[in-house]
Amino acid sequence: MNNLQSLSYYWPELLLVTIILTAVIYDLLTKPSESQRVGLLVFAGLILTLFANWFTSAERNITLFLDSLALDPFAQFFKTIIIFSTLFVILISRKSNELRNYRTGEYYTLIAIMVFGMFLMVSAIDLIMVYLSIEVVSISSFILAGYLKKDQRSNESSLKYVIYGAFSSGLMLFGLSILFGLTGTTKFFEIQNALAGLDTSSHFALIIASIFILAGFGYKISAVPFHFWTPDVYEGAPTPVTAYLSVAPKAAGFALAIRFFHVLFTDAGLLLDSGNGISTIPWPQVLAGISVATMTLGNLVAIQQSSVKRMLAYSSIAHAGYMLMAMPILSGNGVFAIMIYLVMYLFMNLGAFFVVIIVKNKTGGETFEDFRGLGWEMPIVGIVMALFMLSLTGIPPTAGFIGKFYLFAAVIKAGPAFYWLVFAGAVNSVISLYYYMHVVKVMFFEGESKKKLLFPSVLESTLIITLAVPTLLLGIYWTPIAEWITNSLRFYYQSI
């Protein structure tokens, strides 16, 4: 579809761009003390975008802008997830003490720009678009990570993020250009077609290209060995930004990786072992190896942390590893499992970070020491945090268990060849129990009964309870989510 025709299908994004521009102008006109209002504007705009996204009918399955973007149910699913996590993060940002001393107008604008970038990421089917969308998201996140200008750690985190980000996107760009050189096109479907007829002498170049591209994706979803930026960035960035980075860009990264591997290297839903030009790379084994390395490293290092925020940073690496478990068996079941896990992960991980924000507002710190006796002092926060921790571990009846259940099921269904992967996931779940329960332990087992109970503000309580209720309910009844994902499990597919 040509550019002009595409516009009429593109109005959710156009709406989003309008909101971004309005936010920029509005921010110029308001006093610094009232810059929080930009957040409300963006919030309202995102709700409109959410509806717009829903109304661009789920049944639509087309490409836009000369085959550079796909408009399909798969992309719409991820857009919904991204908007939901953004809405939560905008609300909690209003309550964060860290951001209180800064003008936050541009903060919310940058978040909106990130949303736009992620919208492009989840629907990109063109190499140029892949690169551009990743850059839009990355550059906004660099600024957001360093938003606390007077805080050294935040500056450090931003700088590290820029260096790692620049390096890995450079690698990725290199890989993409080799791929372009091999196939002569930037369109996914044409590449797939060209790869099938690739001369065997080009295999080495193809392997190099694949590894470089993998580095780019790995960086975005913080998979080992491309994860080194994650802990420092997550620790230094303002906590709401950390919460955001651990959910939304990760989801977008997974969407892009799934689409990329699915289209380029698969045939009828299975990663090819043979027959295609890519056969020289044992993709399932490579991806499985990355998955196990990612979850194991994330969990083992998380145990040693003394800061809850940093612990959650490593735990989010581990969760990326769990989701990667389903990548090697990139069948419908695997993708389904990743998608349902992302929904569950959205609630529990944002919830855990929000509790960290509440505690930081109260005590000014985010170490385990700051959580001591929390369950006795602020029972609601303590109980809700315990629920998030259990869910992150994957104990029924919580949402996290259902996510893991589907991941395990997808891998087990693939047959005994992948059992080692399930065992690795199982062992890791047990390891993760130790540090998640450490939080519960300091909250409840230490400290004493208090005469006077503390309660967080209405907005904070509402937010964490809004996240806690699905964390529990989705562990008991998740049919609506499962149906939604089943309906969303349709890529745009073109055979040439």
Place this chain on the structure above:
Amino acid sequence: MVSNILSWLIWLPVAGMVAILLIPRNKVEVIKIVAAVSTGLQLWLAIMLWLNFDSATGSFQFMENVAWIPSFNISYALGVDGLSLPMVILTPLLSFLCIFVSWKIDRGVKGYFALFLLLDTGMIGVFLALDFFLFFVFWEVMLLPMYFLIGMWGGPQREYAAIKFFLYTLVGSVLMLIAILSLYFTCGYTFSIPELIESAPSALDGSLWWGMSAIKVIWVLLFVGFAIKIPVFPFHTWLPLVHVEAPTAVSVILAGVLLKMGIYGILRINYPMLPDAVFWFAGALAVLGLINIIWGAMCALAQKDLKKLVAYSSINHMGFAMLGMAAVIAASGLHGENYIAAQAGITGAVFQMFNHGTISAMLFILVGVIYDRAHHRDIDGFGGLAKQMPVYAGVTMVAFMAGLGLPGLSGFISEFMCFMGAFPVFRVIVIISTLGIVLNAAYFLSAYKRIFFGELNEKYSGLSEIDGRELFTLIPLAVITLILGVYPGPFLNMIKETMSVLIDQVVLIGNFAVIP
């Protein structure tokens, strides 16, 4: 008769928990009364269930089945048979008594009783679930309240004990989850336990995973999961620690109900679903039972802490049940189709589960009684208490005698049945394990002597006699022990038919041929 009685049994404690959460935290008495009423009603329902239970059939009764997650074929399916009924009676009984055992809890009362009721739901849910997914959910739901109850209301090392318990059981659970999913995908995409019992033996036949029969792989995964709970040597190390640190009521529940879940799981899941592996594993099971018996008794003999002694005696008693379970192969053609022995062994194992539930509950309550007064449990730290607390000494005598298997008390019958069943098949093992009975007598009697006889320790001349509330928790258990020791007939009849069906499932459907 109440309709949907099984659902009521499961959800009554949850209703009580919700009610407790709504009560202000300073209304301590109201909270306790709500807890007592909800478990009391549950007990009444369990008795109603027992009275309406048809002992003449071995199939599931009072079944309920509602689709839960149709896309994954998960349903909310409940049912009760002769295997689960003893535990369905025992669970509310002990929960009800434990509310009174915990009456003097003074810290975080609201949380304690709310968690206790949640634990109750998890336990009874495991025994009633007929859907493997539901079974797993209930199995895991128990972990959380246990973790908090040990970690918040336990002894000095409670934090370590709580996380050790949680980690050990979670290892078992994840292995079980892998086995559940393997069964689901290989046996016709169902979680229904009755359907899996039908389909699993043939569906798994002949499939090899890594050169080993899939049947064996799944058996091992499930067995380890259940063995950690029983606990079978060498997975037992969590038990003494957790018992010592846990508050009295939690110890009672742990020994009385939680340990039984392992045995229950093996009989409910492993035996009928993987009968081929029963023949492969029965010898190992008997040997493990022997190790549990001897090892548990030897360790108990060496203990200075009375509660640890009782904890090790639990390991010992579970060994008898394992020996009885292994006897099921007596009914196979290889062993002369000795149905009587198989029946005796496996019925004895189920009976032993129930008896150990009542006896160990008594023992732990008694340990709690003395600990509340003297604030220590050192066996050698007392002496001559019989003069100071004659009633307590008397009740303890009954419990200790039941524990060491004195004829006339229920423990003797079940241990005898386990031996009787196992004897034709595992002659040597049975002969060695009778040594365990002697050791049992040795440690119980020597502990009794050191605590109650001899000179009265001056420090404890002011100890008050066991009070009415404590007696109220002990008398029902003692009476049950006595009645079942003299007249176990009706109780055994209730179990018998189901066991016949189970034996048939194992020996008629199971294949004696050596599986790879």
